Amino acid sequence: MIKNQWYVIMSSHEVRKGHLVGVTRFGEKLAIWRDNDGAVHCISDICCHRGASISHGKLLHEGHVAMCPFHGFEYDPTGRVIAIPAYGRKTPVPENFKVKSYKVYETADFIWLWYGDGEPTSNPKYFDDIDESLSYSEFSEVWNVHYSRAIENQLDPIHVPFVHYNTIGRGNRTVSDGPIVKWISDTMFYFYVFNRIDDGTPAKKPEELDINEASRVYLEFKFPNIWQNHIDEKIRVTAEFVPIDDEHTRIYLRFYVGFTGIKPIDKLIAILGTPFNKKVLHQDKAVVETQLPKKSELRMGENLVQGDAPILEYRKKREELKMLNNK
């Protein structure tokens, strides 16, 4: 994991007002809840008394307190125990009765968690060009992979004619000119894909290509874990790669549509398009889950090719961010 980053960890709709849920993220058990005012809170899901799952308990006081189901210890959103029923509710609680709490933030209908020891200097930002004018349909599923492999799959232009030979990769465009990778900011890049049929000429180098000749389609990756396919101004697919632990990743996939500008109709189009996107993602899942080693590294003895350029850029930056933040 790269530390000191805002990671998307859940979709907002998964945590309803007044509900407490337990999830595993970054290999840690987390208890997450939404209080009656709508704010989301997150603390460790391992009770500091004798280790029961707090998320199996319930919320008290308008959702501002989470109670462990085992012996009723009550936690505030900072992770402090504020009442030990066995001592009497009015008895002060010693300082050491506490669990870790996590900073969370909500934007773009996602819950984001600040992972790391440092302090966030700004709030997380989703993609600048996705706003209220687009409607979306979402699904999520768990892959048995480290999240780095799931990300790299979406940065890989040369798998498309093979893995997706009967869906998005129809047409046997097996030669991959470029691709061109363009860094837009320190932690976000676009890449442009120029796949074509093999006419006997070798793949062109990125410097022989012109972005303007690329189709309107380009892809975007933003550290640490969100990706967007700009299919068109009005059609996008996004994916969020949420680390569960070293061998599991929950992928959220959203299909954003803004064809008509009429919300219910755009939403319906998005819903109707989702089975196709699910089929494409399942084609990926079948292969990516076979990759070994499960986790990718910058130096791992793989024989990369030119078409793997976006993956290599991802690995280099990931390494750089880890060096900076994981001290």
Ligand code: FES
């Ligand atoms: S284990 Fe949570 S209160 Fe005892």
Ligand SMILES: [Fe+2]
């Ligand atoms: Fe794919």
